[in-house]
Amino acid sequence: MTQTITLRVNGKEHTVEVPVQRLLIDCLRYDLGLTGTKEGCSVGVCGACTVLMDGQMISSCLTLAVLADGRELRTVEGLAQPDGTLSPVQQAFIDYGGFQCGICTPGMVTAATALLEANPRPTEDDIKEWMMGNLCRCTGYYKIIASIQGAAARLRGEETP
Amino acid sequence: MNPFAYHTPETQEEVLTLLHEHGDEAKLMAGGTALVIMMKQRLVMPETLISLHRLRGLDAVRQVNGDVHLGALLTHRAAETAALLRTRLPVLAETYRHVATVRIRNVATVGGALAHADPNQDPPVTLLALDARVQLSSVNGSREVPLTDFFTDYYETVLRPDEVLTAIRVPIPPSHSGSAYVKFLPRTADDYATVGAAATVRLDPATGTCQDCRIALGSVGSTPLRALQAEAVVRGQRLTPELLREAGVVAQQQTDPISDTRGSAEYKRAMAGVFVRRALEQAWQRAQAGS
Numbered sequence: 001m002t003q004t005i006t007l008r009v010n011g012k013e014h015t016v017e018v019p020v021q022r023l024l025i026d027c028l029r030y031d032l033g034l035t036g037t038k039e040g041c042s043v044g045v046c047g048a049c050t051v052l053m054d055g056q057m058i059s060s061c062l063t064l065a066v067l068a069d070g071r072e073l074r075t076v077e078g079l080a081q082p083d084g085t086l087s088p089v090q091q092a093f094i095d096y097g098g099f100q101c102g103i104c105t106p107g108m109v110t111a112a113t114a115l116l117e118a119n120p121r122p123t124e125d126d127i128k129e130w131m132m133g134n135l136c137r138c139t140g141y142y143k144i145i146a147s148i149q150g151a152a153a154r155l156r157g158e159e160t161p
Numbered sequence: 162m163n164p165f166a167y168h169t170p171e172t173q174e175e176v177l178t179l180l181h182e183h184g185d186e187a188k189l190m191a192g193g194t195a196l197v198i199m200m201k202q203r204l205v206m207p208e209t210l211i212s213l214h215r216l217r218g219l220d221a222v223r224q225v226n227g228d229v230h231l232g233a234l235l236t237h238r239a240a241e242t243a244a245l246l247r248t249r250l251p252v253l254a255e256t257y258r259h260v261a262t263v264r265i266r267n268v269a270t271v272g273g274a275l276a277h278a279d280p281n282q283d284p285p286v287t288l289l290a291l292d293a294r295v296q297l298s299s300v301n302g303s304r305e306v307p308l309t310d311f312f313t314d315y316y317e318t319v320l321r322p323d324e325v326l327t328a329i330r331v332p333i334p335p336s337h338s339g340s341a342y343v344k345f346l347p348r349t350a351d352d353y354a355t356v357g358a359a360a361t362v363r364l365d366p367a368t369g370t371c372q373d374c375r376i377a378l379g380s381v382g383s384t385p386l387r388a389l390q391a392e393a394v395v396r397g398q399r400l401t402p403e404l405l406r407e408a409g410v411v412a413q414q415q416t417d418p419i420s421d422t423r424g425s426a427e428y429k430r431a432m433a434g435v436f437v438r439r440a441l442e443q444a445w446q447r448a449q450a451g452s
Binding site: 130 | 163164165166167169194197198200201210214261262263264265267349350351
């Protein structure tokens with residue numbers, strides 16, 4: 001059984017026909033070619049596949065593509081400006097060394113973007129609680145936290161450490 | 162994942178009709194965070210999948226007389242942040258916050274989690290200690306079931322194939338009551354517990370003795386369970402270190418855990434005693450501190 005679904009991804013509308021059992025991550029990566037979103041654990045634990053659906057972060061590996069029909073999605077490809085200028089969160093991850101091998105990074109910056117939209121002034125504990133579901137197997141957590149703190153400060157127009 | 166026929170009903174009547182037609186061959190999906198994993202692993206292979214995401218009106222938190230009603234499609238995140246829950250049933254809001262991660266809580270629903278009936282979950286333990294009830298509906302009508310009678314085995318409940326869980330009803334504890342949930346997590350903060358324990362205590366303000374008490378445990382049996390014998394030990398008594406210890410010992414005798422990556426059966430049983438003691442003490446202190 002297939003179904004035709006319409007997704008709005010990073011502001012652009014896509015209409016695709018998918019088998020009903022297709023996962024959102026596969027739809028994004030293989031039907032739409034948006035390979036920025038990664039698949040890690042496939043069971044909703046590692047956070048590599050984090051995308052925002054109607055503004056809320058979800059695991060695209062646990063979401064059926066048909067469930068996203070008519071919804072608004074944001075992936076890591078949609079964070080930068082159309083001219084390529086990186087978002088403050090992306091830029092901070094570079095400036096503060098918030099990544100090593102990079103496999104967790106799309107999920108990390110997407111989750112951090114959602115955090116700063118929900119809470120522009122997170123404490124370190126707020127960051128840890130929110131980002132708990134995004135695993136970095138290089139264990140670069142301190143610099144990830146510093147990156148998010150740096151991005152938060154920049155977004156607030158403050159001096160950054 | 163195997164293919165299936167896919168339905169997206171928009172009203173409760175449509176859901177009930179679909180369930181009536183497809184019965185055992187159909188699976189309901191709310192958030193899907195548990196079901197999709199089971200389908201990917203082919204532990205569950207429904208011929209028909211009924212997604213509830215277009216259904217409206219089943220995600221409210223309301224106070225109805227002395228109860229708080231949680232719509233089954235309320236997400237864990239919405240439950241954890243609901244002002245009504247935070248003020249009237251803070252222990253329950255706190256328990257929902259202990260489940261997995263924000264990303265999962267954004268999607269996983271309070272009703273779906275109960276219907277999933279994994280004995281390692283956190284909310285059923287607190288809900289048992291709060292004496293919650295669930296509302297089950299089918300084309301033949303509705304029935305209310307105490308949560309104590311709801312779980313029957315690993316991933317099994319009294320839900321009939323044509324029934325849907327529509328609401329959780331939680332009595333607001335009377336004055337001089339306190340509740341606590343403690344989760345023993347030796348690995349990571351988003352993991353299932355090695356043991357979860359919840360307690361609710363109501364004190365006689367004149368004498369300080371325990372008038373009523375409920376103790377529940379998770380991860381130590383095929384279902385979340387009430388430690389009824391331990392409750393009997395506590396009723397009518399004053400808080401002493403000996404009483405807490407005895408309640409823990411009696412509670413752990415009621416457990417039947419399995420050995421897994423979160424601990425051996427023996428260890429879990431021992432920890433059940435420790436964590437019942439801690440939950441009980443915390444609940445008691447909250448009862449003394451509250452009005």
